[in-house]
């Protein structure tokens with residue numbers, strides 16, 4: 612894919628109505644609700660359904676699952692009505708596509724994995740895009756750690772979202788280095804797990820726009 616004219620932004624791990632509303636005001640493309648059982652940002656279905664009402668038009672709502680029972684995913688789809696699913700575990704392509712929604716698949720960029728990154732995309736032919744995160748295979752995301760951005764493959768025919776340890780202070784450099792289709796941030800815009808910081812959220816968006824304006 613060509614370098615995008617506008618880098619998409621996803622704010623993940625939202626837990627508060629005011630943060631979801633501010634994301635919309637700032638022109639963020641997507642907000643993520645985490646249902647992974649071990650996450651400090653995990654929502655139950657009632658909380659997520661209530662938060663969903665604060666998402667503005669044209670803001671996608673992404674439900675993040677990690678090796679969840681299919682029954683939970685179905686309930687989230689029915690009651691929270693996400694526009695996209697994001698799978699962070701060992702879910703295979705057939706499982707991921709079985710919920711009738713487009714999905715993103717997270718690819719673990721940390722640890723030691725002999726399979727080349729580009730080859731891993733082939734395991735999920737129906738993924739709408741891939742999210743490259745810094746955790747090792749089997750580990751959780753939302754770590755606040757970066758990975759070696761030079762390992763991001765080029766010339767991939769589907770959207771790539773760069774994640775892992777990105778924040779207002781490094782997102783400009785990240786976009787210049789990788790030219791991803793989008794960036795995904797959680798802890799880098801927080802004051803505490805799940806509590807987004809309005810100043811960091813705004814600065815993050817400004818830095819993405821600055822990188823887009825500086826693109827060759």
Ligand SMILES: O=C(O)c1ccccc1N[C@@H]1O[C@H](COP(=O)(O)O)[C@@H](O)[C@H]1O
Pocket residue numbers: 623624643645647650651652675677699744751752753754755756774775776777795796797798799
């Ligand atoms: O956010 C979480 O708690 C989480 C838990 C389990 C799997 C994924 C999770 N978050 C994803 O990880 C990226 C990177 O997070 P960070 O910016 O390094 O804190 C985040 O954008 C989510 O997509």
